[in-house]
Amino acid sequence: MIRRKYWRSAGAAAVFVAIVGLAGCGQQQQQQQQSAPPPPAVTVAAPTQRTITDFDEYVGRFVAVDSVEVRARVSGYLESIHFKDGQMVKEGDLLFTIDKRPFQTALDQAKATLQKARAE
Template identity: 65%
Template sequence: MPPAVLIISLLLLAHALGGCDSRPTAGAPPPPPVTVARPLEKTITEWDEYTGRFTAVETVEVRARVSGFIDSIHFSEGQVVKQGDLLFVIDPRPYTFAVEQAKADVERAKAKLQIAALDLQRATPLVRSQAVTEREFETRRSTERDAAAQVASLEAASKQAELNLEWTQVRAPIAGRISDKRVDAGNLITGGQTGATLLTVIVSIDPIHFVFDGSEADFLRYMRLSATGARPSSRDVQNPVAVRLADEPDFRHQGRMNFVDNVVNPKSGTIRGRAVFDNKDGLLTPGY
């Protein structure tokens, strides 16, 4: 539209000057100078704005796998932790005793296996000379197999006891920023797969997700652009995005799309999208 407006303005000016030539007026001021610029051609990227929130890529509720009394706590609340850092120590003494008991049971079973193996070894030449009946030989061989199975079973129980002892040290399953402790040292906690006591929560920092909802109309427009080849779908290509925080004047944080949901919410008429941003300085925080 600017070129058209500019051209119309120039035609009106020429007509006015022609009228001035037909009837000159003494002392009339000269016409003002006019600057004319050539129109420029450039590709303009259209942007759509959405409001959303940052969410952590990973969120872990830290719970113990074994029960017991909290012996000590080894982190500062709100600090950044690395994967594998020691967080809590549960009193290990009952589990240490269980490991020692399991190892003793294994040694006892191995001794019985050794005796059964020797009995079978002695019976092998005797069965050929019929000094030992086939039934007696089969009984000794069955006893030896049973003893071997008992050893294997107790070795597995010993490994489980060692694993339980290892689980008395609760370590960070992921790297990120840790929340406050939900229990203090000296408290009895419950471990296991169900009903375990919540100890704390860790959220990852870098990278970070940005989740937003787009309207059904925008979703249809993007789908049609993808169908015509004008713009690839964010389900197939990580299209660029930018975000600004509440106190920032411009969109300075650059990211990329990495997920579009598979359904439109029938209640709100919106579809959920997600972008991912690098967050090496930790400025972007879940919940923004």
């Protein structure tokens, strides 16, 4: 008998919870429909036609595809440079002229030494 009372009160509690839950869902849907925000205000303008210049500015750097290291075979002072910065050059082109005087002096000394050695 105690069991029957227990099941009756448990069943009544379950029915009560179901009714309250369903009633709450119905009210929530009505509140959501009623509290929908109004549509936003929108400004409308007529399109204009005009000429524009398309350009972009970018920051960057250029890197050469190939690079060459130029080394002198002899030391000396430069008399002239035969190219400009950024100019295209090919293999065999004259790039620099070195002062001849020190080399001419050394050549003259060597010739004199040779003639002296032959004379003796």
